[in-house]
Amino acid sequence: MRSPKDFFRPLAVGAPAPLREVPFRPSRMIHFFDPGNAKMAAKVPDIAPQVDVLLGNLEDAVAADRKEAARAGLVEIAKAVDFGATQLWTRINSLDSPWVLDDLVTLVTEVGDKLDVIMVPKVEGAEDIHYVDRLLAQLEAKAGITRPILVHAILETATGVANVEEIAGASPRMQGISLGPADLAASRRMKTTRVGGGHPGYLVREDPHGDQDTPRATFQQDLWHYTIARMVDACAAHGILPYYGPFGDIKDTTACEDQFRNAFLLGCVGAWSLHPVQIAIAKKVFSPAPADVAWARKVIAAMGDGTGAVMIDGKMQDDATYKQCRVVVSLADELAARDPELAAAYAAAQDEE
Numbered sequence: 001m002r003s004p005k006d007f008f009r010p011l012a013v014g015a016p017a018p019l020r021e022v023p024f025r026p027s028r029m030i031h032f033f034d035p036g037n038a039k040m041a042a043k044v045p046d047i048a049p050q051v052d053v054l055l056g057n058l059e060d061a062v063a064a065d066r067k068e069a070a071r072a073g074l075v076e077i078a079k080a081v082d083f084g085a086t087q088l089w090t091r092i093n094s095l096d097s098p099w100v101l102d103d104l105v106t107l108v109t110e111v112g113d114k115l116d117v118i119m120v121p122k123v124e125g126a127e128d129i130h131y132v133d134r135l136l137a138q139l140e141a142k143a144g145i146t147r148p149i150l151v152h153a154i155l156e157t158a159t160g161v162a163n164v165e166e167i168a169g170a171s172p173r174m175q176g177i178s179l180g181p182a183d184l185a186a187s188r189r190m191k192t193t194r195v196g197g198g199h200p201g202y203l204v205r206e207d208p209h210g211d212q213d214t215p216r217a218t219f220q221q222d223l224w225h226y227t228i229a230r231m232v233d234a235c236a237a238h239g240i241l242p243y244y245g246p247f248g249d250i251k252d253t254t255a256c257e258d259q260f261r262n263a264f265l266l267g268c269v270g271a272w273s274l275h276p277v278q279i280a281i282a283k284k285v286f287s288p289a290p291a292d293v294a295w296a297r298k299v300i301a302a303m304g305d306g307t308g309a310v311m312i313d314g315k316m317q318d319d320a321t322y323k324q325c326r327v328v329v330s331l332a333d334e335l336a337a338r339d340p341e342l343a344a345a346y347a348a349a350q351d352e353e
């Protein structure tokens, strides 16, 4: 383990100094596209202004014989498109794959100045992050990149979950972690065949009513609650950002919204959008609701310096609710600063309060 005093030193001569804080930038949806798919690539200039993060995916969902085309497509798009305030990320192939070295070398040397974050799949422990960290520093130095490219880990193996705290704190490059429910289900030998979301068989049943005939209600449970909560704690403890990953039932927009909202309420800042239809869902869910923001402002105003206890509309408020309200309001302010429509919705709700 590196000495704490060396933690923020560049890992290669000439590499940019690591950041001390993850900069806040909206990342409500990380929109996946295959840069080697001509139809999807053609949509990038139109989609870019609608999303917070655009991610050129090189890993799963890109066929083995299309890996080089996807990588070359991403280089071309990164050079040609002006992304404005939208972040450009990539998901590289896994560290044990035949493609990952070329992914990193090509992308950082060709378009490293355009890339904000590199998403690393199937991270199992701090050693995976350390490998990427050093290699990125060497490549940044070689390419003359002046700000560090950040790293995002996917939590999608049982070993990764067991080591999530050390992954979150492995490097000052760590920007965040996403839950990868599809690979995680396979790694854990869960008996599901879905990409995220629930399962009707995972339930609890109410107690018998005293006779055999009265039907007993069942309640579907959340398969991902434990892992999301654990990931959120690891991220919060290390000052990095947690995300829900993919929801594969594209047509079931209702359940997608539910899954995203559960993640939002538990502390996640965003989720992946796999299809254009999921962009608006993520935008809605991961932006605090205008009524909640107006309420939070009311509590903050009533609490003065944030200490003591007051009653508002029959509800006790104290230092702890004040802090929760500050979380909601600061997120709303950061998002509104970049989203005039949201800013107007917050102002209208404030007027009604």
Ligand SMILES: CC(=O)SCCNC(=O)CCNC(=O)[C@H](O)C(C)(C)COP(=O)(O)OP(=O)(O)OC[C@H]1O[C@@H](n2cnc3c(N)ncnc32)[C@H](O)[C@@H]1OP(=O)(O)O
Residues within 6 Å of the ligand: 031, 032, 033, 034, 039, 040, 043, 047, 057, 060, 061, 182, 183, 195, 246, 250, 273, 274, 275, 276
């Ligand atoms: C477990 C994991 O690792 S999840 C992450 C990896 N998976 C992915 O990245 C999947 C990304 N998404 C996709 O590949 C596609 O959305 C699919 C395969 C799910 C569905 O694709 P289609 O069957 O083409 O969907 P559909 O017909 O509804 O698409 C409508 C249009 O949107 C386009 N489109 C679909 N998804 C995307 C996308 N993610 N980004 C941009 N455009 C898209 C299609 O090309 C199509 O274009 P067209 O109107 O010019 O023909």
Ligand SMILES: O=CC(=O)O
Residues within 6 Å of the ligand: 060, 154, 156, 179, 180, 181, 182, 183, 184, 195, 245, 246
């Ligand atoms: O990569 C994502 C997953 O769910 O697997």
Ligand SMILES: [Mg+2]
Residues within 6 Å of the ligand: 060, 121, 156, 180, 182, 183
């Ligand atoms: Mg995966």
